[in-house]
Structure formats: structure tokens, C-alpha cells
Amino acid sequence: MSGLRVLVDTASPVPAYEQLRRQVATLVTTGALRSGDRLPAARALAADLGLALGTVQRAYRELELAGLVVSRRRTGTVVTASAAPVAEEVRWAAEGYVERALQAGLAGEEVLDLVRDALLRASSRRAPAR
Amino acid sequence: MFAGLALGVPLLLSLVLVAVATALAVHHRVPAAELTAPAAGARRRGDAWTVLAAATALGTAAACVAGARWAHDERLVAVSPLAAAAAYAAVALTAEATWPRPTARVRSARLLVRSVRDGAPGGLLGGALAAGLLLAAVCALGSALGAPDGRSVEWRSPDGVAVWSAATFPGAALTAPVAAAGLAVAVLTAAVLHRVPARPAVPGADEGTDEALRRVAAHRVLRTSTAAAVLTLAGLLFAAGVSGQLGGTYQVAEGVRRTSEPALGWRVAADAALWTGPLLVPVALAVLFRPARGLRRHRATAGAA
Numbered sequence: 001m002s003g004l005r006v007l008v009d010t011a012s013p014v015p016a017y018e019q020l021r022r023q024v025a026t027l028v029t030t031g032a033l034r035s036g037d038r039l040p041a042a043r044a045l046a047a048d049l050g051l052a053l054g055t056v057q058r059a060y061r062e063l064e065l066a067g068l069v070v071s072r073r074r075t076g077t078v079v080t081a082s083a084a085p086v087a088e089e090v091r092w093a094a095e096g097y098v099e100r101a102l103q104a105g106l107a108g109e110e111v112l113d114l115v116r117d118a119l120l121r122a123s124s125r126r127a128p129a130r
Numbered sequence: 131m132f133a134g135l136a137l138g139v140p141l142l143l144s145l146v147l148v149a150v151a152t153a154l155a156v157h158h159r160v161p162a163a164e165l166t167a168p169a170a171g172a173r174r175r176g177d178a179w180t181v182l183a184a185a186t187a188l189g190t191a192a193a194c195v196a197g198a199r200w201a202h203d204e205r206l207v208a209v210s211p212l213a214a215a216a217a218y219a220a221v222a223l224t225a226e227a228t229w230p231r232p233t234a235r236v237r238s239a240r241l242l243v244r245s246v247r248d249g250a251p252g253g254l255l256g257g258a259l260a261a262g263l264l265l266a267a268v269c270a271l272g273s274a275l276g277a278p279d280g281r282s283v284e285w286r287s288p289d290g291v292a293v294w295s296a297a298t299f300p301g302a303a304l305t306a307p308v309a310a311a312g313l314a315v316a317v318l319t320a321a322v323l324h325r326v327p328a329r330p331a332v333p334g335a336d337e338g339t340d341e342a343l344r345r346v347a348a349h350r351v352l353r354t355s356t357a358a359a360v361l362t363l364a365g366l367l368f369a370a371g372v373s374g375q376l377g378g379t380y381q382v383a384e385g386v387r388r389t390s391e392p393a394l395g396w397r398v399a400a401d402a403a404l405w406t407g408p409l410l411v412p413v414a415l416a417v418l419f420r421p422a423r424g425l426r427r428h429r430a431t432a433g434a435a
Contacts, residue, residue, distance in 0.1 A: 003240075005238050005239065006241060007237070008237050008238075010237070011235050024241075039241060040239075040242055040243050044328045045241075047328055047330040048239035048240070049232065049238075050231040
């Protein structure tokens with residue numbers, strides 16, 4: 001877990017707490033953070049990122065509301081959710097897609113836009129079947 | 131003669147230890163050129179604040195000793211090591227509280243849980259705790275055994291005819307300011323130790339470098355406070371040794387003399403205190419000048435060679 005990092009772009013239109021929340025949620029979803037792993041104290045993370053304490057506390061609160069972490073007085077903030085079981089071939093497909101998209105010169109947001117578009121198409125195809 | 135030895139031997143020992151500690155520090159010091167610019171800057175900042183803290187501590191101790199001579203109050207001498215340690219810790223706390231925060235547009239942080247124990251070496255932490263508890267125990271015992279004036283100790287014969295008194299004994303008048311100073315040192319040291327893991331990481335520094343810089347900061351304040359507590363303990367124990375002079379023979383009537391002395395255990399404890407005190411001085415100096423395990427050069431592994 002010591003190698004895991006979070007990044008915050010202070011010039012991004014996405015609020016800093018939301019950037020943090022998304023990244024930690026992704027780390028939990030992908031299994032990089034496992035149930036029982038401890039997150040740094042909000043004060044320490046805020047100091048490392050040069051953010052206000054309230055910003056990190058809000059991110060942690062949102063994660064707690066989503067059921068991904070729990071904050072306790074003695075142990076601090078602990079991951080409670082486990083990664084959803086994702087088939088290995090799906091993970092490889094996702095990694096392969098990202099690699100090809102980046103080689104094609106797409107930016108991160110464009111890569112995600114294509115996934116969102118594919119998701120929309122898939123859900124519209126399934127809608128009449130209901 | 132004795133006063134000269136009492137002052138000269140610790141001074142000489144201090145100079146030797148300073149020389150050894152400096153030589154070790156220079157030998158192990160990683161050149162700034164081998165560090166990233168932020169890491170070198172962070173180390174430079176830490177060194178500058180340490181020099182300031184040491185100067186403040188020395189100034190505080192000197193002011194206490196000068197004040198004691200001017201006011202003829204030995205209590206100022208008794209609290210001088212702890213007052214110096216409190217001044218050191220206060221400056222160190224300021225350094226930690228003003229540690230520069232990242233200002234870059236894109237910032238990153240490790241999801242790493244840091245604790246006080248990571249930075250503070252276990253042995254030194256245990257030593258500090260033991261020294262603090264021993265000091266508190268000696269203060270409590272001295273206050274309980276001391277005479278009502280708080281500066282001496284008395285022994286009264288069972289018939290109440292003779293009273294012996296010895297000074298200077300660490301009674302309440304002496305131990306109360308020592309205990310207050312000790313409490314201040316403990317609070318300030320704990321504040322620094324809690325602040326060190328929570329200060330911003332050095333941007334661009336690897337995990338080992340960042341940890342080493344934190345470890346050095348925690349080590350410095352911990353060893354200064356521990357050394358001050360041990361030095362104060364040495365002084366109080368040495369002073370408590372005067373209680374071994376109590377008792378003797380006294381005259382109750384023409385040609386009738388009696389002897390009254392404290393129990394053997396009392397005299398043994400007093401002698402032990404008298405000899406343990408000076409023995410603790412080199413221990414305090416060794417703790418004070420014990421170098422921290424700081425940044426180390428990266429050695430090439432056998433496989434890489």
C-alpha cells in the first residue's frame with residue numbers, strides 16, 4: 001500500500017475533494033486498497049497535498065457515505081469495502097483498451113468518454129428487452 | 131579542587147563527545163549533490179533550525195545560571211537543563227509548524243499511515259519515558275522526605291532532644307519548579323513528536339529520504355529532552371546524598387550521651403544516590419550527542435556490481 005499515490009490538480013474544474021474521492025474509490029474498486037487497509041490521517045494527507053483539512057475530511061466523509069471506508073476514533077479511516085470480483089479477462093481487456101487508446105494519442109478524458117459512450121449504447125440496446 | 135573537577139570533567143567529556151559526534155555526522159553525511167533539490171533544501175532547513183534551537187537552549191541555560199548567581203537562588207540552576215530542553219523543543223515545534231506546504235499546481239501524496247513510533251526510535255522513546263518517570267518519582271520522594279523549608283532534610287532523635295539537618299536537599303522548594311519544567315518539556319516534546327509525522331512530505335523525495343528526515347527531527351528533540359531529564363535526575367540524586375550525613379551522638383545530661391541515626395537502609399540509599407548522580411552525567415551526555423540514523427548513501431548491490 002505504501003506505493004499508492006493520489007494526485008490533485010489544483011487548477012482542475014473538479015473540486016479537490018472530488019478528485020480525492022474518485023481516486024480512493026477507484027483504488028478500492030480495483031483492489032489496490034483492500035478491506036482493513038488504513039488511510040492516512042486527514043491532517044497528514046491535507047499537509048502532504050497542501051489542501052485545507054476540511055477538503056480531505058469531506059472526501060473521507062463522502063467515501064464513508066458510499067460505504068467504502070469507515071472512520072473510527074482509535075484506528076482512523078479504514079477501508080471496509082472489498083473490490084468487486086472482476087473477471088481477469090475483463091481486466092486485461094480494459095488494460096489493453098487503455099493502452100491502445102493512449103497509443104492512438106487520446107487524452108485521459110477522451111478515453112473515458114469512449115467508455116461512457118459504449119456504456120450508453122449497451123444500455124440502450126438492452127432497454128427494449130425489459 | 132572538587133568544584134573544578136565537577137565542572138571540568140563533564141566539560142571535557144562534552145568536548146570529546148561533540149568531536150566524535152561531529153566526525154561521525156560528517157563521515158555519514160550524504161553530499162547535497164546526491165540528493166534531489168527539495169530533499170537537500172529540507173535537510174538544510176532542518177539543520178538551520180537545529181542550530182537555532184541549540185543556540186536558544188544554550189542561551190536559556192546560561193540565563194538560568196546567571197540568574198541563579200544574581201538572585202542567589204539554586205532552584206534556577208536545578209531547572210536549567212529542563213528549561214534549556216523546553217526552549218529547544220519550543221523552537222523545534224515552531225520549525226515543524228512552519229514546515230513549507232506544497233505549492234505546485236499538481237500535487238501528489240502517498241497513501242501512507244505515519245505514526246509517532248515510525249519516527250522516534252523505540253529505545254530512545256523508552257529511555258525518555260523511563261527518565262521522566264524516574265525524575266517524577268525522585269521529585270515526589272524528595273518532597274515527601276524534605277523538611278518543611280523544602281530545601282533541607284532533618285533527622286530528629288526519638289526523644290526529640292536532638293535534631294540534625296542537611297542541605298541542600300531536593301525538597302518541595304526545589305522539586306516543584308523541576309516538576310513544572312519537566313512537565314513543560316514532556317508536553318512540548320510530545321507535541322513535536324506528534325507534529326513530525328503530520329508535516330508535509332518533501333516533494334519529489336523517495337519514501338526512505340522522507341522517513342530519514344522525519345526520523346532525524348524526532349531523534350533530535352527526543353534525545354535533548356531525555357538528556358535534560360537524566361542530567362536533572364543526576365543533580366537531584368547527588369543533592370539527595372547529603373541525607374547520609376544525618377544522625378550522630380548527642381548529650382542528654384551531664385555525662386550521658388546517646389546515639390541516634392536513621393535506619394541502615396536510609397544511609398545505603400543516600401550513599402547510592404550520592405554515587406549514582408555523578409555516574410548519570412556521562413549517560414546524559416552520551417544520549418545528547420548520540421547521532422541519529424539519518425540519510426544514508428545508496429550502496430551498490432552485489433548483483434549490480
